Structure formats: structure tokens, C-alpha cells
Amino acid sequence: MCAFHLLINKLVIENLKHRPVRTLLSALAVGVQVTMILTLVGISKGMLEDQAVRAKGVGADLSIRPPGSSAIGLSGNFDERILPFVQKQPHVALATGVLIAPTGPITSITGVDFPTFSRMSGRFRFLEGRPIEHTDEVIVDEYYAKEHQLHPGSTVKIFNREWKVCGVFEQGKLARIIIPLDILQKLTANTGKLSIIWVKLDDPSRTNEVIAELRRAGLAEYQIWSMADLISQMSPNNIPVLKTFTAVVIGLGVVIGFLVVFLSMYTAVLERTREIGVLKALGATPAYIVGILLRETALLAIFGTIAGIILSFGSRWLIETLVPGSLTQAIVPDWWPIAGLIAMGGSLLGAAYPGLKAARQDAIEALSYD
Amino acid sequence: MTEAPIISARDLRKVYRAGDVDVHALRGLDLDISRGEFVSIIGPSGSGKSTLFHILGGLTPPTSGSLHVAGYDLLKISEAERTKLRKTTVGFVFQKYNLLPTLTARDNILIARDIAGKSVELDGEFNALLDLLGIRSRLTHKPRALSGGEQQRVAIARALVNHPAILLADEPTGNLDTENSTAVLGLLSDLNRRLGQTILMITHNAEAAAYAHRLISMRDGRIVPNA
Ligand SMILES: Nc1ncnc2c1ncn2[C@@H]1O[C@H](COP(=O)(O)OP(=O)(O)OP(=O)(O)O)[C@@H](O)[C@H]1O
Numbered sequence: 001m002c003a004f005h006l007l008i009n010k011l012v013i014e015n016l017k018h019r020p021v022r023t024l025l026s027a028l029a030v031g032v033q034v035t036m037i038l039t040l041v042g043i044s045k046g047m048l049e050d051q052a053v054r055a056k057g058v059g060a061d062l063s064i065r066p067p068g069s070s071a072i073g074l075s076g077n078f079d080e081r082i083l084p085f086v087q088k089q090p091h092v093a094l095a096t097g098v099l100i101a102p103t104g105p106i107t108s109i110t111g112v113d114f115p116t117f118s119r120m121s122g123r124f125r126f127l128e129g130r131p132i133e134h135t136d137e138v139i140v141d142e143y144y145a146k147e148h149q150l151h152p153g154s155t156v157k158i159f160n161r162e163w164k165v166c167g168v169f170e171q172g173k174l175a176r177i178i179i180p181l182d183i184l185q186k187l188t189a190n191t192g193k194l195s196i197i198w199v200k201l202d203d204p205s206r207t208n209e210v211i212a213e214l215r216r217a218g219l220a221e222y223q224i225w226s227m228a229d230l231i232s233q234m235s236p237n238n239i240p241v242l243k244t245f246t247a248v249v250i251g252l253g254v255v256i257g258f259l260v261v262f263l264s265m266y267t268a269v270l271e272r273t274r275e276i277g278v279l280k281a282l283g284a285t286p287a288y289i290v291g292i293l294l295r296e297t298a299l300l301a302i303f304g305t306i307a308g309i310i311l312s313f314g315s316r317w318l319i320e321t322l323v324p325g326s327l328t329q330a331i332v333p334d335w336w337p338i339a340g341l342i343a344m345g346g347s348l349l350g351a352a353y354p355g356l357k358a359a360r361q362d363a364i365e366a367l368s369y370d
Numbered sequence: 371m372t373e374a375p376i377i378s379a380r381d382l383r384k385v386y387r388a389g390d391v392d393v394h395a396l397r398g399l400d401l402d403i404s405r406g407e408f409v410s411i412i413g414p415s416g417s418g419k420s421t422l423f424h425i426l427g428g429l430t431p432p433t434s435g436s437l438h439v440a441g442y443d444l445l446k447i448s449e450a451e452r453t454k455l456r457k458t459t460v461g462f463v464f465q466k467y468n469l470l471p472t473l474t475a476r477d478n479i480l481i482a483r484d485i486a487g488k489s490v491e492l493d494g495e496f497n498a499l500l501d502l503l504g505i506r507s508r509l510t511h512k513p514r515a516l517s518g519g520e521q522q523r524v525a526i527a528r529a530l531v532n533h534p535a536i537l538l539a540d541e542p543t544g545n546l547d548t549e550n551s552t553a554v555l556g557l558l559s560d561l562n563r564r565l566g567q568t569i570l571m572i573t574h575n576a577e578a579a580a581y582a583h584r585l586i587s588m589r590d591g592r593i594v595p596n597a
């Protein structure tokens with residue numbers, strides 16, 4: 001039984017080797033589809049993980065966001081007079097407010113009150129340069145600096161203004177581009193507004209208690225998250241647009257796999273008319289002949305998946321090298337089998353019609369075919 | 371009591387539909403072949419020789435009449451049973467060898483066993499046949515590395531590997547030079563004599579036809595009665 005399968009596998013492998021360019025291109029196309037899925041999912045995961053790391057880097061126990069906001073992304077600002085109110089609540093050791101202003105579709109600049117922020121999260125560790133001393137200065141994290149090749153003394157243009165980079169700090173602290181809170185408030189016409197208040201407690205085990213108390217004390221409408229809840233919210237499942245986007249890319253992947261394998265197997269069937277006729281003359285059932293094509297297809301999908309996984313390391317390298325400050329891609333091994341199954345599904349669908357054609361092919365015509 | 375013929379055809383007809391026209395390829399053919407015979411079939415082009423083989427071998431069903439091949443009633447059996455007939459009861463040899471180009475000679479032979487669902491090993495008896503065919507040393511080569519004569523001998527080995535009751539050879543020497551033709555014809559004759567293999571062979575060549583015990587002429591889809 002085992003040897004029985006070995007021989008047909010040998011035929012399948014010889015067939016694939018017989019047309020190396022077609023085999024390579026087909027597998028590569030399936031691979032591109034797999035990479036597309038792995039890269040998209042990897043970027044979603046990587047960016048959210050990165051956001052979580054930076055949120056943790058603040059060193060707070062809970063965060064307060066405006067009513068109707070979500071844990072992820074920007075969603076409106078609120079009056080900074082809440083800050084002293086929060087600060088007065090029992091068990092609140094320290095509260096600091098930040099303002100976040102978008103600078104692009106996925107980038108933003110953050111205004112920070114340095115005295116309170118540094119007390120909460122520890123001092124910024126500067127890899128280069130120093131803290132901000134003048135009103136036209138900005139500090140950036142190492143990834144942003146790498147992407148834009150910034151060093152102390154470089155200038156960046158944000159909000160139609162030239163800023164002087166005075167320091168590059170170790171990543172993992174809230175944001176990538178930071179200026180003083182009051183300057184950002186003025187610049188964006190958000191005087192007296194905050195986006196988030198971060199709160200540190202004198203006893204972190206009382207987090208839920210304090211949240212309940214804050215809600216009772218008048219912040220019932222606000223989104224108040226413990227750090228743990230906040231981070232658990234940072235999952236692609238909580239971003240509907242990301243789910244839709246992933247579904248679209250998966251759909252596209254299935255279509256690509258289908259078309260490529262359809263074409264590849266269709267030409268294979270046309271080219272092997274005579275051989276299929278011979279197999280039929282030898283008594284091969286339609287299932288036997290379809291089996292050969294399906295095995296070839298499955299191998300293409302497996303090669304393609306492997307290529308796609310390797311390529312996803314390539315796309316991560318590209319992102320790390322070219323745009324580390326804008327995008328982060330995680331390697332997502334738990335998606336490897338899923339992407340593989342998607343590739344397999346699209347490919348087998350693509351092989352269905354050529355397989356049917358082969359199975360139905362008239363042996364006599366095939367044998368008299370030149 | 372004599373044994374029933376292994377092939378028995380009565381008023382066998384085959385009509386092909388080619389577009390709007392009906393092509394009458396066989397027009398009432400009667401034929402009896404006994405087990406162990408070696409028969410040559412000759413006849414002009416288009417007289418229906420290949421069609422007869424395709425029907426005998428279960429590649430296409432007859433249109434009407436009656437035909438029994440090794441216990442199969444070819445007018446009644448299903449597609450699946452015809453597949454089984456091809457797998458177990460007949461072996462085809464073609465003018466164009468028709469080996470699978472990507473497989474070695476050995477694997478070309480073994481794939482027939484694979485298709486038949488038998489173990490893919492060559493037993494001692496079959497190795498003796500390979501010696502007889504003179505291809506044992508060529509088994510690891512792919513078809514393109516073999517001469518026409520060698521390819522045809524591999525094709526004969528493939529046709530015989532499942533021990534079919536009937537070997538159908540359609541112009542087996544049509545593509546071979548005289549030397550190779552002589553060798554292949556000698557082999558067929560040997561197989562018939564030593565192993566009692568029933569063989570039907572189509573040929574255009576009178577010398578080739580002379581290797582058989584019996585000569586059948588076809589014309590216009592019928593057997594020409596012996597003069
Ligand atoms: N698949 C088919 N469809 C339609 N007509 C066919 C088909 N196969 C054969 N024919 C026709 O049937 C007739 C008999 O053909 P066949 O191939 O059996 O002749 P043959 O005796 O083998 O000829 P040759 O010596 O040239 O090989 C011919 O007129 C041929 O055109």
C-alpha cells in the first residue's frame with residue numbers, strides 16, 4: 001500500500017519537475033497570496049502589540065478616555081479640568097494628561113506634561129541627545145528616528161512647522177513623536193483639552209475599586225480601563241475594519257490561488273492529453289487520474305505555503321528596514337496553517353475543472369492525438 | 371467439448387458521430403478468437419481495424435450486435451466494468467509506444483500494476499520475461515534515452531505485467547526499422563508459443579502478418595471471408 005503510493009507520488013513529482021518554470025511560478029503565486037495574508041495579519045498584530053508595549057511603558061494602572069471612545073485609536077478630547085478632580089480621588093497617587101493629534105493615517109504626535117509623566121513612567125532614556133529645552137524642539141523614539149534618519153540637530157516638518165529634533169529616546173514609552181503638552185494644545189487649537197488621562201494608584205490591587213469610585217464620582221460616561229483590560233482590548237478582533245480587510249485579503253488570496261492553479265493545471269491537462277489516454281487504456285479510473293492532478297495541486301499549495309511563510313519574513317525585514325516608525329509586523333505562526341489551508345482550498349478549487357476535463361477526456365481521441 | 375472462444379463477435383457495429391454525419395466504422399463484423407491464438411489483422415486504411423481493437427479493449431462501447439470478451443458482455447457492461455476490463459483482461463501495445471515520458475522504463479511498467487492495485491514489485495517470473503524482452507539493463511532509463519525498439523519492448527512489458535488474457539497490438543512495428551521489427555515480432559511469437567499468450571496484431575506489412583497463425587482481412591468494417 002505504501003509503495004503503491006510512492007509510485008504515484010514519483011509520477012507527480014516528475015510531472016512537476018518536467019515543467020520547472022510553470023511549477024515555480026505557480027508555487028510562487030500561491031506563495032504571494034500566503035504572504036499577503038501573513039503580512040496583513042502580522043502587521044495588525046504587530047502594531048497592536050507595539051501599541052500595548054508603549055501603553056504599558058507609561059507605567060499607569062488605569063486610563064481615562066472620553067465618552068464613546070474605544071481602547072484603540074483616537075476618539076476625541078475632553079476638558080483638562082477633570083485632571084485635578086481625578087488627582088484628588090482616594091488612592092490616586094499620580095495622574096497625567098496627554099493630548100494626541102494625528103499627523104497621518106497611522107501616525108500621530110503626542111503632547112506630554114513632562115514633569116508628571118516622567119514621575120509616572122520614569123525618565124526617558126535618551127539614546128542620543130537630551131530632553132526638550134526649547135519650544136521648537138521635539139523628541140522622537142528610535143524607530144521613528146531610524147525610518148526618517150533623524151538625529152539630534154535634524155529638523156522635521158510637522159503641522160507645517162519646522163521642529164528641531166533634540167533627542168532620540170528608547171522606544172516603548174507611549175508614543176513615537178513627543179512635544180510638550182501645552183505646545184501641542186496651542187498648535188492644534190485644543191487649549192485646555194486632553195485625549196487620555198493616565199492614572200497611577202498607591203495600591204494597584206485597588207484598581208477596580210478606584211474605577212468604580214471614579215464612575216460614581218461623576219465620570220460614569222467616560223471610558224475607564226484598567227491596564228489589563230486596555231491591553232486585552234488591543235486585538236484585531238476589536239477593530240471591525242481590520243476584520244473586514246483581512247476577510248477581503250483572504251478572499252483575494254483564494255481567487256488568486258484558484259486562477260493560478262486553474263491555468264497551470266488546465267495547461268497540464270491539455271499537454272498531457274496523450275498520457276491521460278494511456279493511463280485510461282491501462283485501466284486507470286477517473287478517480288486515479290484526478291488523484292494525480294490533485295496531488296500535484298496539493299504539492300504546489302504546500303510549496304507555495306512554505307514560500308509564502310519565507311516571504312513573510314522578507315516583508316517583515318523590509319518593514320523593519322524601511323518604515324520601522326510607521327509599521328510593525330509580527331511573525332504569526334498560528335496563522336501559518338490557516339494561510340496554508342486557504343492556499344490549499346483555492347488551489348484545489350482551481351484544479352477541479354481541469355480534473356473533471358481530464359477524467360472525462362476520451363481515451364481514443366487522446367491516443368490518436370499528435 | 372471445445373473451449374468457448376475468448377472473443378466472440380456477431381453482427382458487431384460501431385457508428386461514430388462526427389458532427390452531423392454518422393461514420394459507420396464497423397458494419398456487421400463476425401469474429402471468433404480462441405484462447406492462445408496469434409492472429410494478424412490486415413486491411414486498408416479506414417477499414418475499422420483500430421476501431422475493432424478499441425471496442426475489444428473496452429475503450430469505447432460498440433453500437434449494436436453482440437460481443438463477448440473473456441466473459442464480459444460488451445454491449446451490456448457499464449463504464450466502470452469496461453475500465454476493469456482494460457485493467458485486468460487486455461493489454462494494449464500501440465504504434466507510438468505511448469510510454470509516459472517523465473517515468474523510467476521500470477516505472478512505466480510498474481504504473482500498470484499500480485493502476486491495477488497490485489503490489490509494485492516485479493516477481494521472478496516477470497524478470498524472466500524482461501530477460502526475454504532484452505530490456506532488463508535498460509529499466510532505469512527514461513523513454514527518451516531508449517531506442518524505438520527498446521521503447522516498444524518496454525511497452526510490451528507494460529501491456530503484459532498484469533497477465534492480461536489478450537494482448538492487442540495496433541501496428542506494433544509501424545515505427546520500427548526492419549531489424550527492430552524482426553526482434554519485436556519474434557518476441558510476440560515467443561510469448562505466444564512459450565506462454566500461450568493470446569495475441570491480436572494489426573499490421574500493414576505482409577511479412578509481419580506471416581508471424582501469426584491466422585490472418586484476418588478487414589474491409590469496410592467487416593471481415594473479408596477467406597478466399
Ligand atoms: N473517434 C472517431 N470519431 C469519428 N470517426 C472515427 C473515429 N475513429 C475512427 N473513425 C472513423 O472510423 C473509420 C475506421 O477507422 P479506424 O481507425 O478503425 O481504421 P483503421 O483500419 O485502423 O485505419 P488505419 O489503417 O489508417 O489505422 C474511419 O473512417 C475513421 O475515420
Ligand SMILES: [Mg+2]
Pocket residue numbers: 419420421540
Ligand atoms: Mg488504425
